Amino acid sequence: MVELGRALRARGYDFVTVTPETHARVLEREARPARDLRDVFGWSRPFAEDLLPDELLRLARAANVIRRDAGLFRSEVRFSSLGPHLYVHSAFPTLALDSVFFGPDTYRFAAFVARSLGPCRCLVDVGCGAGAGGLSAAAFARRVVLADISPRALRLAAVNAALAGIEAELVESDVLAAVSGPVDAVIANPPYLRDSASRVYRDGGGRYGEGLSLRILRESLARLEPGGRIALYTGTAIVGGQDRFRELAQKLCRDAGASFDYTELDPDVFGGELAERAYAEVERIAAVGVVAVLPG
Numbered sequence: 001m002v003e004l005g006r007a008l009r010a011r012g013y014d015f016v017t018v019t020p021e022t023h024a025r026v027l028e029r030e031a032r033p034a035r036d037l038r039d040v041f042g043w044s045r046p047f048a049e050d051l052l053p054d055e056l057l058r059l060a061r062a063a064n065v066i067r068r069d070a071g072l073f074r075s076e077v078r079f080s081s082l083g084p085h086l087y088v089h090s091a092f093p094t095l096a097l098d099s100v101f102f103g104p105d106t107y108r109f110a111a112f113v114a115r116s117l118g119p120c121r122c123l124v125d126v127g128c129g130a131g132a133g134g135l136s137a138a139a140f141a142r143r144v145v146l147a148d149i150s151p152r153a154l155r156l157a158a159v160n161a162a163l164a165g166i167e168a169e170l171v172e173s174d175v176l177a178a179v180s181g182p183v184d185a186v187i188a189n190p191p192y193l194r195d196s197a198s199r200v201y202r203d204g205g206g207r208y209g210e211g212l213s214l215r216i217l218r219e220s221l222a223r224l225e226p227g228g229r230i231a232l233y234t235g236t237a238i239v240g241g242q243d244r245f246r247e248l249a250q251k252l253c254r255d256a257g258a259s260f261d262y263t264e265l266d267p268d269v270f271g272g273e274l275a276e277r278a279y280a281e282v283e284r285i286a287a288v289g290v291v292a293v294l295p296g
Contacts, residue, residue, distance in 0.1 A: 002162045004059040005086050015042030017080040017103050023092050041079045044092040046072035085164045088156050089130040098152045101201045102130050109189040109233040110136040112289045116231035120185035127190045131157030138166045147173040175219050184228035186220040192235035194278040208237035210245045221256040227296035233289050237282045249290050258292040265289050
């Protein structure tokens, strides 16, 4: 899979991954087989075997990432561009319980982390998924740990680290439980929705999906070295103009003696979720960033 990513990059491949809603609309607008590499490895369109150059077809088969689909073929992964690197992740649609998601939240997360971190000894990307956050911020740290509870996510994160030429440790871990040694920086972009299908990459638990974000914040503050920081990108449900997640996150930071910086990064994300029963009282879902720093 690493060789496949390198071969795509050598051919100038570039693709920005959009929201699932936008992706679905683009495909519905013109239902057709793939015509180029972006159609195959970006838009997840079915393709004829002779569309791919021999080298790419050989590498895709060796990586076991293509399957037959109604007389054509389809890639089971996508490759997306972020900064100078390509990242492999799950193909559209991400229906499997252990899908590895990459999309607009990933781009916002990487930008937020770049603004929020400084030099550190050990950076841990908790719930790393495809690894984009930790790999994008690797220049800040001497040691980079990509941690996730999903073996599938770690497999793809390892590919992405190799594609980026970045040395990173891959750890199967529930939050920080299996991460060894001192940690002075944590970043996280956890699932923050309520998902009726209980997909790991989407369902954050709690009343409105905030449960995992609060747990990561609490456990990170308990684990960080003096002067350490956490940069948490997540979503919050606004009910009657009130942001309950902010109140709970601020209390966790106050109890830990940490500073608290809170920014609403996007006032309206995943609006389609408001049609779900779990969000009957919610007026909007906002993307937010929390930066908490322990005293030195």
